[in-house]
Amino acid sequence: MIDYSRDGADIYRRSFAIIRAEADLSRIPADLEKLAVRVAHSCGMVDVINDLVFSPQAGAAGRAALAAGAPILCDCKMVAEGITRSRLEGGNPVICTLADSGVPELAREMATTRSAAALELWRPMLAGSVVAIGNAPTALFRLLEMLDGGAPRPALILGFPVGFVGAAESKQELAENSRDVPFVVVRGRRGGSAMTVAAINALATERE
Amino acid sequence: MIDYSRDGADIYRRSFAIIRAEADLSRIPADLEKLAVRVAHSCGMVDVINDLVFSPQAGAAGRAALAAGAPILCDCKMVAEGITRSRLEGGNPVICTLADSGVPELAREMATTRSAAALELWRPMLAGSVVAIGNAPTALFRLLEMLDGGAPRPALILGFPVGFVGAAESKQELAENSRDVPFVVVRGRRGGSAMTVAAINALATERE
Numbered sequence: 001m002i003d004y005s006r007d008g009a010d011i012y013r014r015s016f017a018i019i020r021a022e023a024d025l026s027r028i029p030a031d032l033e034k035l036a037v038r039v040a041h042s043c044g045m046v047d048v049i050n051d052l053v054f055s056p057q058a059g060a061a062g063r064a065a066l067a068a069g070a071p072i073l074c075d076c077k078m079v080a081e082g083i084t085r086s087r088l089e090g091g092n093p094v095i096c097t098l099a100d101s102g103v104p105e106l107a108r109e110m111a112t113t114r115s116a117a118a119l120e121l122w123r124p125m126l127a128g129s130v131v132a133i134g135n136a137p138t139a140l141f142r143l144l145e146m147l148d149g150g151a152p153r154p155a156l157i158l159g160f161p162v163g164f165v166g167a168a169e170s171k172q173e174l175a176e177n178s179r180d181v182p183f184v185v186v187r188g189r190r191g192g193s194a195m196t197v198a199a200i201n202a203l204a205t206e207r208e
Numbered sequence: 209m210i211d212y213s214r215d216g217a218d219i220y221r222r223s224f225a226i227i228r229a230e231a232d233l234s235r236i237p238a239d240l241e242k243l244a245v246r247v248a249h250s251c252g253m254v255d256v257i258n259d260l261v262f263s264p265q266a267g268a269a270g271r272a273a274l275a276a277g278a279p280i281l282c283d284c285k286m287v288a289e290g291i292t293r294s295r296l297e298g299g300n301p302v303i304c305t306l307a308d309s310g311v312p313e314l315a316r317e318m319a320t321t322r323s324a325a326a327l328e329l330w331r332p333m334l335a336g337s338v339v340a341i342g343n344a345p346t347a348l349f350r351l352l353e354m355l356d357g358g359a360p361r362p363a364l365i366l367g368f369p370v371g372f373v374g375a376a377e378s379k380q381e382l383a384e385n386s387r388d389v390p391f392v393v394v395r396g397r398r399g400g401s402a403m404t405v406a407a408i409n410a411l412a413t414e415r416e
Contacts, residue, residue, distance in 0.1 A: 002381060004349045004374050006320040011346075015372040043251075044370045044397030078401065081289040112214040138219070141212045162252045162402070164223040166212050173210060189252030193286065194370070194400045 015041055016208060022046045031059030035184065035202040042198035043190070053175045054184040058156060061182040062130060062203040065155035066090050071129045072200060073097075073122050073154070075115055075139040075161075079132050082197035087204040092130075097121035116142035127152035130203075133159055134196030137166030140174060147179040157183040158199045162191035223249055224416060230254045239267030243392065243410040250406035251398070261383045262392040266364060269390040270338060270411040273363035274298050279333045280408060281305075281362070282340045283323055283347040283369075290405035291340075295412040300338075305329035324350035335360035338411075341367055342404030345374030348382060355387040365391040366407045370399035 005011050019037050023046045028036045036049045069090035074080040080096040097118040107117035115136030131154045133140045140159050159174045161167045171185040213219050227245050231254045236244045244257045277298035282288040288304040305326040315325035323344030339362045341348045348369050367382045369375045379393040
């Protein structure tokens with residue numbers, strides 16, 4: 001037998017304790033503290049907390065929307081798959097339109113990526129939703145364009161696209177002009193579905 | 209209109225070019241080069257390549273197994289969900305047993321996590337499989353215990369559990385004694401489902 005902890009609850013507790021001991025959380029508002037800790041937990045990096053950028057209303061707006069059952073609109077299936085359903089006390093629908101049959105054709109017509117085109121199918125659900133972008137910079141850019149064009153406002157945008165082309169730029173665009181929508185981003189190249197899932201899981205319930 | 213690239217293929221090409229320009233790939237064997245680039249791509253961090261540890265046979269063993277249709281055994285649904293099916297030229301089954309109905313009871317009996325207990329259901333499929341662990345350190349520890357107990361050998365272990373308790377330790381245990389199974393790990397706390405998916409997607413086909 002190898003010596004290691006087999007107690008899931010204990011592993012969570014110790015993990016969060018390590019993060020809180022190592023992290024500088026002084027900049028993080030109380031209602032985003034658990035989000036910051038869970039985002040660090042999801043990627044194994046405490047210093048990612050230093051790259052969180054957020055609007056002052058983000059924590060309250062996200063909690064209220066999730067508690068009220070707002071739909072969670074995800075840019076990729078990994079985000080939709082990772083959200084812990086038992087934490088969604090509002091019974092929120094978790095929606096990813098990327099694999100919808102009309103999306104490839106829509107992407108050709110719009111001359112954009114499937115990830116961006118898939119957002120057209122979000123329009124009827126956008127008002128008051130929680131948007132969770134954990135993969136595609138083009139999805140976040142497109143959302144901002146839709147808001148510029150008068151699309152209904154989500155309650156919160158979690159902007160965590162990842163990568164080397166457009167990720168940092170799309171998050172900077174959101175942080176500099178969030179179109180009156182509360183937001184949380186991790187600036188720079190880092191991001192991804194696990195961090196996005198962690199953010200949703202943190203805002204959905206006070207349970208650690 | 210915001211100015212950004214909307215061409216998915218172009219975004220991929222430019223992303224991989226940036227990684228190859230910034231990364232030190234001198235230590236990476238030719239048959240793991242695309243894996244290294246995709247792993248960096250998945251997390252937005254070029255320096256993660258410096259933390260890759262692997263056995264010399266890993267690239268060849270993984271490619272051969274995947275091409276022959278070996279099952280891909282995943283510790284969590286995010287990994288199973290993220291693997292691009294159109295890249296699986298061997299038509300490989302992608303299997304995650306974590307949500308199987310018997311797993312919670314099995315975890316109680318075994319006094320371990322559900323992630324570790326779920327591996328009991330892998331036994332009939334282990335021989336020659338590709339194991340993709342992208343979340344739970346306890347799953348990787350348990351796999352090593354099963355191998356110590358005489359379980360059939362996978363063709364390749366991708367060890368990318370993430371976090372603060374057991375992740376670094378489980379990967380170090382594998383790297384120091386891989387029980388005669390080829391492996392790739394990212395040492396330390398970093399890891400996760402996106403990196404694991406990237407590794408599978410890279411080994412499954414030569415297409416970039």
